Amino acid sequence: MPILSFGSRNIDLITGQKTMTIRKLWKKPLNKGDRLHCYWNLVSKERRKIFEAEVTDVEILNFEDIIKNDDLAQEEGFKDSLELENEFKKMYSDKIKADTAFQVIRFKKLPIEEWEGEKINEKAMITQRADILFDSGKYHKSEMCYTAALKFDPEDIYILNKKGDNLTRLGRFEEALKCYNDALKIEPQNEFIINNKAIALLNSGQTEKALRCNDLAFKINPENNVVLYWRGFILEMLGKNLQALDTYNKVLELDPSNPEVWNARGNLLSDLGKTEKALESYDKALELVLEDEANATAWNRKGNALLELGRLEEALECYTEALNLDSKNDIIWGNRGVVLMELNRFKEASDSFNKALMINPKNDDVKVLLDECLENL
Structure with missing residues (x-):
């Protein structure tokens, strides 16, 4: 053998x-x-x-x-x-x-x-491998596996939905929509698949259609946190900021432990000029998240809000925390340089700008800031 x-x-x-x-x-x-x-x-x-x-x-x-x-x-x-x-x-x-x-x-x-x-069970084995590849971001390989798994059962709702999610991440939106539509022929009231279809429409630039699709999921279950989160995001993309804010608030009433929604709420409040309230949202998000690289973004956004409020030393602390988590982010190094300039610490600021340019030599904003910084040395 x-x-x-x-x-x-x-x-x-x-x-x-x-x-x-x-x-x-x-x-x-x-x-x-x-x-x-x-x-x-x-x-x-x-x-x-x-x-x-x-x-x-x-x-x-x-x-x-x-x-x-x-x-x-x-x-x-x-x-x-x-x-x-x-x-x-x-x-x-x-x-x-x-x-x-x-x-x-x-x-x-x-x-x-x-x-x-x-x-x-070949279908189960292939689907498991597809899920592992999907979770590790290997979308081309996972799409191949989901396609292979569907040969065993073309009407498997889970696999159709996951293949749609996969294709959305690959930017193949028409194919993703076909997967969701095939799944919805079998389960037309599945709010999660309807919402995923809305996300694919949003990512393909069809924002109005995305909202109409999300409306269907919302009618099925107006207290589904996932549907509500994306509803807020779509409304924000359509410039309906107050409706979006109400939606984020509704999500947080149902689940106050979601850092992603606190972050989204903070960003929207910042765009609306409500910086103090935005800062409260960022603080709440940071309380909830674990210390990983993804949360460097949250520290950076909090730093931006504090900089806008003129609370420079606190902003600097936030950028330092962000860089401890993601030291190869030229945007954060640039923001740190800005706050150091505001503090008249031009040598440190120039060091930050230089580090940003080492990471991304094409960052034109940092080039301008560095020139201005050097004039003050």
Whole structure:
């Protein structure tokens, strides 16, 4: 029973696009017709069976022949034969020479009813892999997996919705809308999917349509926090700021522990010129969030509000906190430089501007500020 282990990066395996692999020649070489049991990460705790396959062809090649063949390298998933050569040398260390024999194994995936060993829920396995890829931001690969999972069940609401979310993040809005519409044919009153459709419409620039779509979700459940949050955001995009503010307030009545909504409320209040109230919102958001890089933005916004109020030392503290969380953000370094200029600390300000320009040499605003700062040194 030959077993093949693949790294989980080989997503093409489950989409059916990868039907070949190159392995060092075994003592007992494979032959056409042999059965393969294929796993992901065989020697790790994340081991997963992915399918069984039948060998359709085996070709024996020396390493020196393989590393001259770009087409073969690309079929194996590498950019070119040079990348394959480098990876294989790492993989096999010093046990690989020009005349080392490899087997190029071609195979066809077998339907589950023909498997000899343990049978798995392929749809569940592929969907789980898609979710992992989606959560880690690998949207091109996760979209491939969701598409593969839908082949098992084209009417799976969860997968249709997740594929729509995935396509929205890839900017493929028409395809995303089709996924949501297909899901809504099956569950027309699903407020979450309707809201996701509204988000796709918003991101594609169809803001009025997004609001009308959100209206439908809102009518189904006017106390759904997710629907309400996006309703506020869409209203804000349409310039209906007071309605948006009322909506954010409604969300916070239902769930006062949501830092994202406190932040959104703070931004809107700041735009409305209500800086003191905005500051209260930012403070509340910062109380609720954990210390991670994403929250550098919250510290930065609080610093901006304090700068606007002329509370310079407090603003400087906020920018310092923000940079402790995200030291490669040229915008925050620039803002820190501004407050240092206001404090007449021009040498420190110029240092901040220079750090901003090291990160982003194209930041023209910082260039202007640095010139002005240097005139005062």
